[in-house]
Amino acid sequence: MxxxxxxxxxxxxxxxxxxxxxxxxxxxxxxxxxxxxxxxxxxxxxxxxxxxxxxxxxxxxxxxxxxxxxxxxxxxxxxxxxxxxxxxxxxxxxxxxxxxxxxxxxxxxxxxxxxxxPLARALGGTQPTIDVGVSIGIEATTEQLLSKVERFLAEGYKKIKIKIKPGYDLEPLTKIRETFGYDIPLMADANSAYSLKDLSHLKKFDALNLMMIEQPLAYDDIIDHSVLQKEIKTPICLDESIHSAEDARKAIELRSCKIINIKIGRVGGLSEAKKIHNLCQSHAIPVWCGGMLEGGIGRAHNIAITSLSGFTIAGDTSASNRYWQEDIIVPEVTLSSPGEISVPTSSGIGYxxxxxxxxxxxxxxxxxxx
Structure with a gap:
């Protein structure tokens, strides 16, 4: 080539x-x-x-x-x-x-x-559709947050992720549970906002029946997450800490997490993302594809990698209009059915x-x- x-x-x-x-x-x-x-x-x-x-x-x-x-x-x-x-x-x-x-x-x-x-097939993908969720940022009011959750649930998204930080965590999560029930697929993303000094506070998350809490501790940490995971029932998902298959191996051996978020850009590309997927699959560690507010090209690459069989948790690759008035690709990424996106069947990224x-x-x- x-x-x-x-x-x-x-x-x-x-x-x-x-x-x-x-x-x-x-x-x-x-x-x-x-x-x-x-x-x-x-x-x-x-x-x-x-x-x-x-x-x-x-x-x-x-x-x-x-x-x-x-x-x-x-x-x-x-x-x-x-x-x-x-x-x-x-x-x-x-x-x-x-x-x-x-x-x-x-x-x-x-x-x-x-x-x-198709790119998905070149990577070894086998799933004709992928499950998708949404990532909701920190909202100005609880009413705005609940309104968005209600809309995205109505649209069929299969995972609701909300961003949290100290002072904006247990209250909004509890409001969501009280309003929509304890069975909706809900997770929290901390983006490294806490430390082990917050252990007693983080233990309170267990009562919320969350799918996971993503990267609660330092962005470069694997050790402290291992300590935290032993102390809480809520599964920890690592994001910022994982830059390679070698990082993933260490995290799995240390039992620092129960789930790993694979972002293509963070790990250096599709080849390394596939290595991490294969490693996690061999250790029965679920993976999902995180989002970085991608334009349509990055979104298409996410769809392709998520077609691999080990991606068993809905990712962040929602429809284009979730983020952009107009996207840089045609057709734009849309839901093929509630909470699902069809994997393109034409050559390359399919857009x-x-x-x-x-x-x-x-x-x-x-x-x-x-």
Missing amino acids: LIDKIEVDTVKMPLVNPFETSFGKLKEKDFLIVKLFGKNHVGLGESVALPDPTYSEETTGTVSYMLEKFLIPMLFKHEIQHPDDVSTIFSPIRRNNMAKAALEGAVWDLYSKEKGI ELNEEVIQKHLLNKKVYTS
Whole structure:
């Protein structure tokens, strides 16, 4: 697989609603669209990095720099036989997983288009549809939160995730339970907002019958989560702590969690995501696909990886209109039935670019040739 040209577009789009977590509020998102030009097809990738280094150390700016100065020149030097080769090519570069994943995802899309098969099948996916949930940010009032939960339950979403932080946790979760019952699939995402000093408080979550509490402790921790999981019944799901299959192995051996959230950008690409999936499946650890407020390309990659059999918990890949007035792909991602999205059956990611939307929100375009 030879790559003749790479184009990187920077776009910035407003979110339908501001999205607030324990580390800040986002009203708009800038991201990179990566286009790899092969002989007959164009492979598409997307950087999922946020504008600020809050979720991780990477930002849209650092990803752009890494692509231009290091990763794109490295990719041009090699003829790629299979997308798995990309992680080996990039192995001399430490971390910068979201930058690596943006290019590697485009390679996977180009590869599957050249083979004439859906990306999901190229990855080994077998599920024709995926179950999806929603992620709800920190709301200004309990009434607004309950209104959103009611709407998303009516739309059939199969998991309700709410962001929490100290001072905004037990009360909203309890209100949801009192209003909608203790059987709806509900989880909490703490984004590293607590520590073991909060142990007595975190034990109170057990009464809420949550599917899981996601990353309650430090973003780089595995040890303290192991301590916490022994003390609480609520399953811990690790997110920010897991950057590789090796991280997942250590977390499983230490019993730091009972569930793992796989985000393609966080772990460095689809190849590593698949490794983590396979490892977790062999240890009976459920996995699901988390979201990073992706545009349509990133959303399509999430759909493809979620088609693997080990993704048994509904992910965050909800419909495009949940986040965007208009998406960068056509057709936009929609629910094929309540709480489900059909996995595309055409080659590659199964969606085309909406160039009109991209041009409307375009900030910058760079073209690189071998």
